[in-house]
Amino acid sequence: DVKVTQSSRYLVKRTGEKVFLECVQDMDHENMFWYRQDPGLGLRLIYFSYDVKMKEKGDIPEGYSVSREKKERFSLILESASTNQTSMYLCASSDYEQYFGPGTRLTVT
Amino acid sequence: ELKVEQNPLFLSMQEGKNYTIYCNYSTTSDRLYWYRQDPGKSLESLFVLLSNGAVKQEGRLMASLDTKARLSTLHITAAVHDLSATYFCAVDRDGGGSNYKLTFGKGTLLTVNP
Numbered sequence: 001d002v003k004v005t006q007s008s009r010y011l012v013k014r015t016g017e018k019v020f021l022e023c024v025q026d027m028d029h030e031n032m033f034w035y036r037q038d039p040g041l042g043l044r045l046i047y048f049s050y051d052v053k054m055k056e057k058g059d060i061p062e063g064y065s066v067s068r069e070k071k072e073r074f075s076l077i078l079e080s081a082s083t084n085q086t087s088m089y090l091c092a093s094s095d096y097e098q099y100f101g102p103g104t105r106l107t108v109t
Numbered sequence: 110e111l112k113v114e115q116n117p118l119f120l121s122m123q124e125g126k127n128y129t130i131y132c133n134y135s136t137t138s139d140r141l142y143w144y145r146q147d148p149g150k151s152l153e154s155l156f157v158l159l160s161n162g163a164v165k166q167e168g169r170l171m172a173s174l175d176t177k178a179r180l181s182t183l184h185i186t187a188a189v190h191d192l193s194a195t196y197f198c199a200v201d202r203d204g205g206g207s208n209y210k211l212t213f214g215k216g217t218l219l220t221v222n223p
Contacts, residue, residue: 031209042197042215043152050208058210090151094209096159097142098199100152 003027004093004101012107019078021104023091031094032074034058034066036087037103043090049074081108111136111202115214122188123222130217132181132198140201141181142211143172145194152197156183188221195219 007022025032034046035058045058047066055066063085067075074093078085086108092098112135122128132141140159144152156165158174158181165172169192171184181198195218199211 033210040215043199043213045210045212048208048210092152096140096209097154097157098209098211099154100144103151 004091004099006089006091006101006104008104009102010105010107012109013078013081014109015082017078017081017108019081019106019108021076021078021089021091021106023074023076023093023101024072025074025093025099026072027093027095027099028071029093029095030071032068033092033094033098034064034074034076035090035092036060036085037090038087046076046089081106083108111138111200111212113198113200113212113214115196115198115217117217118215119218119220121220121222122185124189125187127187128185130183130185130196130198130219132183132200132214134179134181134200134212136202137176137179138200138202139176140209141174142199142201143181143183144197144199146197146216147194155196185219190221190223193219193221 004025032049035043049055049068065077089104091101114133143155156172161176163174169186174181195216197216199213
């Protein structure tokens, strides 16, 4: 079974803090993704990585950056957290099918 | 830009009844996925449809893909309460490349009432 894990299920941060969300997959997938999910908006792609150190902006990259130093790990970074980044963040990895992690519910106060 | 539309967005149905969720998309693609999400949980893969005419069935759910009409359906047969969840369709935005980037519909919230 593919396993995608995320570092935290729930996170509360203050406005202006730098926030790191970690995602690890154990299936040697090349492709990894970060999404945010908000009510009524569905899932929106923030960033995508197709190989180590390779990344591509998704649909809503503003305010975010990513890092992929090892194949199994893909990190999402909120450089200076803002209240409008309060959301559920989902990581996925894929061969031809995307497998999702459990999600991190981030609250920025 | 690929657009994916699901309808209905909200579906309340009685146990034992049949219904269909529709997923329309705007540009050519041969790959379509259906996911289920329970409240507070992540997405679980239901079906992967990789060619025109593909049909997959699992229990009371059956999914099909018509790439010419750019339409997928998720048919629910004799609904039971356990099927209550949000269902998402997602379409490969590259239409067959190797990146497997998806565009998701907004989801259909299904409630099955006794």
